[in-house]
Each structure stands twice: as structure tokens, then as C-alpha cells.
Amino acid sequence: MAEIRLENLGHSYDGGTTYALNPLNLTWKDGNAIALLGPSGCGKTTLLNIISGLITPSSGRVYFDGVDVTESDTARRNVAQVFQFPVLYDTMTVSQNLAFPLKNRGISKDEISKRIAEVAELLDLTKYLDERPLRLRSDLQQLVSLGRGLVRKDVPAILFDEPLTVIDQNFKWTLRGRLKELHRVTKHTLVYVTHDQTEALTFADEVVVLNEGSVVQSGSSADLFLQPEHEFVGFFIGSPGMNFLNASITNGLVVLNNQEIGSAKSFGGQNLDSGSVRIGVRPEFLTISNSNGLPVQIDRVENRGGYQLAHFELAGSKTIAKLSNETKVASGQSANLVFDQERTYLFRESQLCGRLVSKVS
Amino acid sequence: MTSTTTTKGVLSPRKKKASLPWSGLMFWIIIAIWMIPVAWLVLMSIRPSADILAGLEIIPSRITFDGYITFLSKDIWYGAYLNSLTYSTLNTVMSVTVALPAAYAFSRFSFAGDKHLFFWLLTNRMAPAAVFLLPFFNMYKAVGLFDTNLGVAIAHMLFNVPLAVWILEGFISGIPREVDETAAIDGYSLPRFFIKIFLPMIRSGIGVTAFFCFMFSWVELLIARTITSTEAKPISAAMTRTVTSGGLDWTLLSTAGVMTILPGILAIWFVRKYIAKGFALGRV
Numbered sequence: 001m002a003e004i005r006l007e008n009l010g011h012s013y014d015g016g017t018t019y020a021l022n023p024l025n026l027t028w029k030d031g032n033a034i035a036l037l038g039p040s041g042c043g044k045t046t047l048l049n050i051i052s053g054l055i056t057p058s059s060g061r062v063y064f065d066g067v068d069v070t071e072s073d074t075a076r077r078n079v080a081q082v083f084q085f086p087v088l089y090d091t092m093t094v095s096q097n098l099a100f101p102l103k104n105r106g107i108s109k110d111e112i113s114k115r116i117a118e119v120a121e122l123l124d125l126t127k128y129l130d131e132r133p134l135r136l137r138s139d140l141q142q143l144v145s146l147g148r149g150l151v152r153k154d155v156p157a158i159l160f161d162e163p164l165t166v167i168d169q170n171f172k173w174t175l176r177g178r179l180k181e182l183h184r185v186t187k188h189t190l191v192y193v194t195h196d197q198t199e200a201l202t203f204a205d206e207v208v209v210l211n212e213g214s215v216v217q218s219g220s221s222a223d224l225f226l227q228p229e230h231e232f233v234g235f236f237i238g239s240p241g242m243n244f245l246n247a248s249i250t251n252g253l254v255v256l257n258n259q260e261i262g263s264a265k266s267f268g269g270q271n272l273d274s275g276s277v278r279i280g281v282r283p284e285f286l287t288i289s290n291s292n293g294l295p296v297q298i299d300r301v302e303n304r305g306g307y308q309l310a311h312f313e314l315a316g317s318k319t320i321a322k323l324s325n326e327t328k329v330a331s332g333q334s335a336n337l338v339f340d341q342e343r344t345y346l347f348r349e350s351q352l353c354g355r356l357v358s359k360v361s
Numbered sequence: 362m363t364s365t366t367t368t369k370g371v372l373s374p375r376k377k378k379a380s381l382p383w384s385g386l387m388f389w390i391i392i393a394i395w396m397i398p399v400a401w402l403v404l405m406s407i408r409p410s411a412d413i414l415a416g417l418e419i420i421p422s423r424i425t426f427d428g429y430i431t432f433l434s435k436d437i438w439y440g441a442y443l444n445s446l447t448y449s450t451l452n453t454v455m456s457v458t459v460a461l462p463a464a465y466a467f468s469r470f471s472f473a474g475d476k477h478l479f480f481w482l483l484t485n486r487m488a489p490a491a492v493f494l495l496p497f498f499n500m501y502k503a504v505g506l507f508d509t510n511l512g513v514a515i516a517h518m519l520f521n522v523p524l525a526v527w528i529l530e531g532f533i534s535g536i537p538r539e540v541d542e543t544a545a546i547d548g549y550s551l552p553r554f555f556i557k558i559f560l561p562m563i564r565s566g567i568g569v570t571a572f573f574c575f576m577f578s579w580v581e582l583l584i585a586r587t588i589t590s591t592e593a594k595p596i597s598a599a600m601t602r603t604v605t606s607g608g609l610d611w612t613l614l615s616t617a618g619v620m621t622i623l624p625g626i627l628a629i630w631f632v633r634k635y636i637a638k639g640f641a642l643g644r645v
Contacts, residue, residue: 054542075548083539091561101547148547 002065002156002189004028004051009060011046016058020046022214023060028206030065033183033190035204037197039236043213044193048159051191053077064156080149081159085166086141088133088148095120095129098147105152119147122182139167143175150182157189164199176203197237201225209233225282226343231350234280240309243286243319244347245279254279254346254356257315261294262339262358264346272354278347279356283309285340286321288329293336301331310335399622405615413611428616438613441599442620444510448585448593449578449624451514452521456574457567459518460525465555467526468533469541479530482523490583493519501588508592513585514578521574528573532566565635572632579624596621 010023021043028034036044049055051062053074061070069077080101088097098116107115120126123143133141142163149158164172180203183190194200200207201221208218209232216230217223228234234242247256249264252271256279264272288310296319302309303325310321310329314337321337323329344356381387405413406428408421432438466472467479497516498507506512540562544554560567586598600617629636 049542052542052546054545074542074545075550078548079546081543081546083543085537085539087537087539087543089540089558089562091558104548148543 003030003063004157004189004191005063005066006051007061007063009047009050009057009062011043011050011055012058019058019213021050021057024215026208026215026218028189028191031187031189032205033180033203034192035200035207036191036193036210037195037200037207037236038210039195042210044210045161047210048081048161048191048193051157052079052081052159054081078152078155079157079159080152080155082145082149082161082163084162086133086138086145088141088144090132090134092133093130094125094133094136094144097133097144098129098151101148101152115151115153119151122150123147123178139171139175142166146179150186155188157191160190160192162194163192164194172199179203197239201237209236211236227345227352228280229352231278231280231347234282234345238282238284240283240320240322242280242282243314243317245281245315245317245319246276247279247315248276249274249346256294259294262356264354265357266354272346275348277353279344280347280352281339281344283320283322285343286319287338287340288321288323288327288335289338290336293338296335296337298329298331298333298335301329402615402618402622406612406619408612410609410611413615425612428610428612431610431613432616432620437599438596438617441594441596442617444589444593445579445585445596445621446624448510448513448517448595449575451510452517452578453571453574455514456518456521456525457529457571460522460529460570461560461567463522464526464529464533465559467530469538479526482526485523486520490520490581494584494587497584497588506588508589510593512588513593513595516584516588517578517581520581521577524577525570525574528570529563529566532563532569536562565638568632568635569638572628572636575628576625 004027006024006026008023008025009021010019011021012019036047038044046055050057053069053072053076057070061068063069064077089100092100095116098119099112102112102115116129117126120129123146125140125143125147128136128140128144133144136144146163149160164175167175176199179190182188192200192203194203201224205220206218207221207224209216209224209230211230211232217228217233224233224237228237228242231242231244234244245256247254247261249255249272251274252263253260254262254264254277264277266272294314296312296314298310298312300311302311306325308323308325308327308329310323312319312321312335329335339356339358341358342355344358345352346354346356404421407424407426408418409423409425409427412418412421412423432442467475493516501507501512501516506515536559540558541554544558545551549557580597582595582597582601585595586601589595589598596617600614600621
């Protein structure tokens with residue numbers, strides 16, 4: 001259990017030509033569950049391996065509770081790590097596998113068997129303790145791997161590298177719930193790598209979104225959803241992702257389709273400079289009205305049971321509005337589009353720069 | 362462990378292959394044809410020399426165990442046999458010991474020239490053994506390894522270490538790097554991890570490698586004969602040097618042949634399961 005602080009941390013696999021991980025600064029509070037979210041190849045596993053000590057970073061420092069551990073080897077850092085695929089020693093039984101991380105650290109036999117019993121209980125593995133891991137189903141094998149990560153009490157952090165990939169879909173929910181419960185009980189600092197937004201958003205207190213080796217945003221699930229700071233976050237999180245519309249600003253007014261639709265304000269309240277801009281708005285924050293709003297032609301309505309998705313084209317971009325079932329809308333119909341005042345954002349060079357204060361509302 | 366564990370963990374019934382008609386009979390016919398020289402040798406070893414030379418005789422009319430008795434009592438025979446066993450075993454142990462860390466390095470690390478070096482290991486086997494006779498002879502005379510079992514074992518490493526590295530690398534690469542990383546995170550140093558976890562995991566690979574090292578060393582004649590004279594004379598050399606003034610003792614020679622086949626049969630019996638695995642990895 002420790003606070004983890006990363007200072008100017010960066011890594012390059014080829015001696016500085018390209019960076020797998022661009023220098024970044026992050027601080028994770030003790031006892032938090034942190035999710036590293038991003039597409040494949042965005043550097044999240046590299047970051048995890050740097051924290052566990054498998055990789056020595058090309059630049060920057062890693063601190064556990066203020067102590068610089070950048071040069072310490074994995075054994076001294078004492079973190080636990082669970083990999084994507086079950087890593088078990090098939091020459092040992094399940095209980096010997098669980099005992100393995102403890103045995104090397106001079107812990108008494110009684111204490112070891114106590115810990116194994118506790119972890120097995122927690123993960124429902126008690127009846128498999130004397131089995132060889134190879135004989136078990138793959139999800140049970142991964143549970144044993146998880147158990148190896150949890151068996152040590154004094155670890156500063158437990159790192160998970162997409163641990164639920166091999167787990168059956170139905171079982172994923174159970175396991176995720178169990179992890180969450182575990183976190184609540186043990187208060188370990190958990191770092192969880194995933195490319196699945198649902199997994200990240202439900203699991204973590206803090207989600208760090210990575211793209212192309214850089215942190216694009218770090219915050220709570222709600223922050224990422226309600227106020228994405230980068231176009232990538234808007235697009236990657238949410239289903240469907242954020243709509244983006246090409247527009248421009250002239251004299252502090254946002255022009256979309258040669259029509260002034262509102263004023264462009266920075267978060268400080270000033271007018272934004274003239275130039276091109278992208279409007280970002282989530283499908284959840286678009287509504288249609290009968291009276292006033294931006295006229296659009298609905299192409300297609302998709303009923304998803306609990307809600308409906310209206311597809312239409314606006315300023316050359318395919319746009320989606322997520323509407324409640326009560327809204328009367330049909331394919332081919334024209335409608336008036338209304339932007340949510342609070343949740344319509346402006347992006348420049350992919351970065352959040354301000355808010356659209358709409359005229360048509 | 363990615364693929365092996367998951368496929369083994371799920372208990373799925375093996376798909377039954379269609380069986381060929383007459384396959385049972387064909388099997389025994391093929392075996393019979395292959396076994397003819399071996400059976401012939403065994404029969405020769407229990408017949409008196411005179412009978413062997415007399416003519417064709419499928420069922421021996423007279424049986425003698427003189428060949429075996431001579432083989433096991435005469436120092437020149439069993440001594441040579443023991444020599445071969447000694448240097449083959451010694452060679453196997455040394456080759457595998459040297460090859461294990463090398464194969465691990467080739468599999469897990471990248472270093473300057475690793476790919477070329479790995480290929481070069483194979484090209485090493487392309488030179489005929491005769492090429493190395495002279496340097497070995499001269500060198501061994503100089504350093505006092507001439508006519509010793511250790512000398513023969515070391516000479517054979519020239520061929521066996523590359524082979525062992527090549528085979529072991531395949532087995533080691535079949536084990537995911539995460540296993541190493543997990544052990545490091547569990548607090549194990551590389552040497553401890555290697556001995557306590559890694560070796561048991563690749564034991565089948567070690568078995569196959571040891572088998573091949575042993576066999577190559579056991580059947581190799583040219584080098585073994587050149588760099589020995591009396592003390593460490595190998596069995597195959599003893600067999601070629603038995604033309605005496607009294608003519609050839611056919612029975613004894615066949616007996617030696619049977620005895621020479623035995624270790625091979627034993628070795629392959631012990632590793633027969635692993636060999637298939639080795640073939641599956643494409644490295645044998």
C-alpha cells in the first residue's frame with residue numbers, strides 16, 4: 001500500500017528515436033484503484049512494467065511513498081503483478097503456486113498456510129488447492145494467478161495487465177465484482193490495464209486514458225464522460241462516442257453550416273479567437289425539439305430497447321443523438337436539433353479549449 | 362504457457378482419425394522389413410562362426426553364447442564399451458549444461474549479432490568431421506587430452522552444443538516471457554528461477570536434447586577413433602580393429618553390434634513421448 005508518483009517518466013525501446021511512452025507526470029493516491037485505459041500499443045503495458053520494475057525507464061523517476069525506487073529491482077519493490085494469461089508453474093499444485101511468492105521472503109509456514117487459506121476462500125478456490133493448475137479451466141487458472149498476486153499482504157501495489165482477457169464473458173462480471181470487493185476490503189493500491197472502457201469505468205476510482213504513448217486525460221469516470229479534455233477521450237469513451245462537427249469562430253461566434261449557432265467562450269468566460277474549431281457533443285446531450293433549434297434531416301432511427309439512436313448528417317459529419325423512447329422521431333423526418341448548454345465543448349488541435357454557449361436552446 | 366495450458370486445461374475429446382483398411386497388417390509388414398537386419402544381427406550373435414559362414418540358415422541349428430561371454434569378460438571389449446558409454450554420457454552432460462544458458466540467452470535477450478550467431482551454430486554442423494581431425498589430433502597431443510574420455514567428450518561438443526542450443530531454444534521460446542517476469546516479481550533471482558522453476562518446465566526439452574547429444578556422440582566414429590589409441594578406445598573402433606591373424610570372429614563381432622544398439626534403444630524408449638513434442642516444435 002503506497003502512493004505512487006511518476007515524475008517525467010518516459011520510455012523508448014530504441015534508444016530515443018521513438019518513444020513508446022512520452023514523458024509524463026502522475027500521482028496515484030494510496031489505496032486507490034487506478035485503470036490505465038487505451039487501445040493496443042498505446043504504452044499502457046510499458047507503463048505497468050516500469051512500475052513493477054521489469055523495465056527500467058529511459059527517463060524520469062518512480063516513487064513509492066516518496067522513496068525513489070527507479071533503480072530497485074522487482075524483488076525489492078515487492079509489487080505483485082498479474083498478467084494477461086495465467087502464469088502458473090505446472091510442476092506445482094495450486095496451493096504450492098500460491099505459496100510461491102511468500103516462500104522466498106522468509107515467512108513462517110503457519111503464516112503461509114493461513115494466507116493461502118484466506119486467499120483461496122476469497123477466490124473460491126479452496127476445493128482446487130491440491131490440483132495441478134494445468135488440469136483446471138482457463139478462468140480458474142487465471143483466478144489462481146490473481147491469487148498469487150493477492151497472497152502477499154505487504155505489497156505497495158498490485159498490478160493487473162488485462163487480467164480478464166481469457167475469462168469467459170459471464171464470469172467476467174462476477175470476477176470484476178470480486179476484485180472490487182477485494183479492493184474495498186484490502187485497501188491495496190490497484191493498477192489495472194485494460195482496453196475495455198466498461199471494465200475501466202466500473203472498476204477504477206481514477207481512469208488514466210493513454211493514446212500513442214501520452215496521457216490524454218486522467219480523472220474519475222464521470223469526468224471522462226462529462227468533460228473529456230481531448231477528442232480521443234470523447235471518441236474512445238462512451239458508446240456511441242462523442243460527435244465532432246467542423247465549425248469556425250468569427251468574432252466570438254461559432255459558425256456551423258454558415259449559420260451562427262452560439263458564442264465561443266473559454267472556461268474563464270472570455271471570447272475565443274477566430275479560426276477553425278471542432279464542436280464536440282455526446283449523443284446523450286443532443287435533443288430534438290419541435291419549436292426551435294438547428295434544422296436537420298434524420299436519416300435513420302435505431303431502436304435499442306431502452307433508448308433510440310437518431311442518425312443524421314450535420315455539417316458533413318455523421319452525427320448521432322441518443323434520445324429517450326418517448327421522443328417521437330422517425331426516419332426521413334426533419335427535426336430541430338438542440339445542444340445541451342452545459343455539455344457542448346469546443347476543441348482545437350484535439351484539445352478542449354472552451355464551451356459553446358448556444359443561441360438555439 | 363499460453364497455448365499449451367489453455368488447450369490442456371479444457372478437457373476436449375481427441376478427434377478420432379479415420380483408419381486405413383489393412384493398417385494393422387501393413388504396420389507389421391513394415392516393421393518386419395525394417396527389423397530384418399537387426400534380427401539377422403541378433404541371430405548371428407548366437408550362432409557359432411563356422412555356421413555363419415557355412416550358408417543360409419533361417420532357424421539356427423546350433424546356439425552359442427560364446428560371443429556374449431567373451432564380450433563381457435575380455436577387457437578389450439567391455440573396456441571399449443565402457444569408454445563409449447563414459448564419453449557419451451560426459452558429452453551429454455557437458456553439452457546440455459553449456460547449451461542451456463546459451464539457448465536461454467538466444468530466446469530471451471537481443472544482443473549484437475544474435476541472429477547471425479544463431480544461424481552460425483547450424484552451419485557449424487555442415488563441415489565434415491574429417492576437417493577437424495588434424496587440429497584435434499595435434500591440439501590434444503599438445504595439451505595431454507589425447508586418448509582420454511574427457512578429450513573425446515570435448516571434441517564431440519563441437520557438434521553437439523550447436524545442436525543442443527538449437528533444440529533447447531525452441532523449447533524455451535515455447536514458454537512465455539511472463540513466466541520469467543512473474544518469478545522476478547515474486548522475488549526470485551535469475552539463477553534461482555532457472556533452477557527451481559525453469560528447468561522443471563522444460564524438462565521434456567532437456568530430455569530430447571540429451572537424447573540427441575548422446576546418440577550423436579555414441580555413433581560418431583571418425584573423431585573418437587583418431588584421438589584415442591588404447592586407454593579410451595571406443596566400442597566402434599574396437600569393432601573395426603578385430604581382424605586378427607586367426608581371421609574374423611563373426612559371432613563376437615555380431616555380439617558387439619547387438620550391444621552397441623542397446624543404449625540407443627534404451628535412450629529412445631525413455632524419451633519417446635518428448636521426441637514427438639520436439640518434432641511438433643520443429644526443432645528436432
